[in-house]
Amino acid sequence: MTFPAGTVSGRSTVLTAPPLDDGGYGVVTEETPFHPLDHTWPDQPGDIGFLQVNDIEQRVVDCLTGGMPVGGDGGIAVEDAGWMPGEGVLLLGDDIPARRGDAGWHWLVVHVVERAVPVQAEVELVVNAERRRAFSAGHTACHLMALSLNAALASRWREGAPRTDGLGHPDFDTLAIMSSRIVPHGSRDVYRIGRSLQEDGFTAEGLAEALPEITARLNSLLAGWIAVDAPVRIDVPSPELSARRIWHCELPGGTAEIPCGGTHLRRSGELSSIIADLELSPEGDELVVETKAAEVE
Structure with a gap:
């Protein structure tokens, strides 16, 4: 995979292209610049585009994460030295009974x-x-929002939060996040403010009044x-899709690090603005953050 570096084109060899249950074919290549949707944490949609073979252009209408159990029947396999024909069944989406990176x-x-x-x-x-x-602009804005949300809520924590972020603030984002969806130039993040979070030291009382x-x-x-x-940079320890990639941003006060499988801009200054809107549910148990970003023209 080459997408973490921002690559948007490349040339490679087709390893398999089985028909899919919902129609179409699932093409797996030796290397790719395409970012796939993660079935475990589906925050950033898969890339679209096209592939060209023998002067014939085909649309890539979606890009997904596939899982193949080691030692299955038929399909393909991946060796440490590269991709090669072998054993295994290719599964997609909800059919994969494991998290990306799981052994086996x-x-x-x-x-x-x-x-x-x-x-x-x-x-x-x-x-x-x-x-x-x-989507890269939206994902970068989402991470910056999460860090600024941690800072803005820092005073609502009692001492001894279970974890802190790279800037030293209690990590509300990691501890409370329920879902995150990256959209073009933005994101929608939903946080659960439940009993366990409050037991960890977060003060929910008066949050609605303090929201502005x-x-x-x-x-x-x-x-x-x-x-x-x-x-901004992405640390990529190895080329495998299962590699634990880390987003880094050198902000005033420290270098923030967030595990991330998506794509990003290279500097925060590529954005001209980021505006976050916060809404608390009537019951006070969910906080929704809508983030919108604009790029420098």
Whole structure:
């Protein structure tokens, strides 16, 4: 995989292209610039684009994570030295009974196309770069929002929070997150403010009344982080899809690190604004954050 570095094109060899139950074919290549949807934490959608084989162009209408149990029947396998024919059954989405990275599985990027592609063919892979960048902007804004939310809520924690983020604030984002969905130039994040969070030391009392002040503090921090044009990078320890990739951002006060399988901008200053809107449920047990970002023109 080459997408963590921001790559949007490449050339590779088709290893398998089985028909899919819902129609179309699932093309697996030796290497790819396409980012797949993660079946375990489906925050950033898979890339779309096209692949070209024998001068014939095919649309890639989706890109998914595939799982293959080691030692199954039929299909393909992945060896330490590279991809090669072997044993295994290719599963997708909800059919995978394991989390990405679990032992006993090979993890694959599956390009969904509409027509069959010959195995061992050399293909050109091209990602829709404009769409990718819009999601990268949204994902970077989402992480910056999470860090600023941690800072804006820091005073609501009693001493001894179970964990802190890279800037030294209690990590509300990690401890309370229920779901995160990356959208073009933004995200929607839902946090659970339940009994366990309060037992960990979070003070929920008076949160509704304090929300305007918290929102103002959060957005002020975001504006400052854009202004310093902070460097962003993805640490990729190995080329496997299952590798634990880490997002880094060098912000005032420290270097923030967040595990992340998505794609990102290279600097916070590539955004002209990030605005987060916070809404607490009537019961006070869920906090929804809608984040919208704009790129520098």
